[in-house]
Amino acid sequence: MPHTPPSPQQTPAKAFERLLTVLNTLRTDCPWDRKQTMESLRHLSIEEMYELGDAILDNDLPEVKKELGDLMMHLVFYARIAEEQGAFDIVDVLNTVCEKLISRHPHIYGDVDVRNEDEVKRNWEQLKLNEGNTSVLAGVPRSLPALVKAYRIQDKVRGVGFDWEEKTQVWEKVEEELAEFKREFDVSQAQAINTERAEAEFGDLLFSLVNYARFVGINPENALERTNKKFIKRFAHLEARAKETGRNLKEMTLAEMDVFWEEAKNL
Secondary structure, three states, X not given: OOOOOOOOOOOHHHHHHHHHHHHHHHHHHOHHHHHOXXXXXXXXXXXXXXXXXXXXHOOOHHHHHHHHHHHHHHHHHHHHHHHHXXXXXXXXXXXXXXXXXXXXXXXXXXXXXXOOHHHHHHHHHHHHHHOOOXXXXXXXXXXOOHHHHHHHHHHHHHOOOOOOOOHHXXXXXXXXXXXXXXXXXXXXXXXXXXXXXXXXXXXHHHHHHHHHHHHOOOOHHHHHHHXXXXXXXXXXXXXXXXXXXXXXXXXXXXXXXXXXXXXXXXX
């Protein structure tokens, strides 16, 4: 016998309860949902997070709403699985995050005074250490993509005051790392390039560029992804124009392709 789906609700509490009801029914009665584990959901959750990131960069608010719902469903699903294992339930999850937010905002829920955002972040990192974290960097996930990880590492240490004082200092570091990277290739033809050393210098250069971007208020991951999207759009135009003229890209010269590329830049 089919279940009667719960009706849409108008308050946050009731809407959340509706999600719990739907998820619990699916977990009980749907073969696919019954089969899932935390491990099997993990890669799907990562995919949903990236889809949310795409929607945010595209400023597609209807899609943001949809992806937020998908992610919330995953969070509830994990809590349901944990409840079945006797570990914790959704109430524990919600209360835990509330307690953490309260304890880490003593300037709101206590008598601590702060003057600005930087002091809030310093207090946050110090409170985490007081809670038992062995390092300021302990909370940076190992599996983060390298560009995002570099940004988070730098932002974390900034929270305890380990940062440059002026942006000119950061840019000088970028120029220093660029020169060191370039030197790896300024060798005579008789000398082979040391790829391992060049890669290390390139990593230092990227890290310093991320640092400069962070210092001036640019998120490097967002910046690079916007450039990726721009390149894809322009290259798609190039492909479409080549097809219109009956030509194959492999048979075109770079100068010929550049004509269509310049067209794309002006769209």
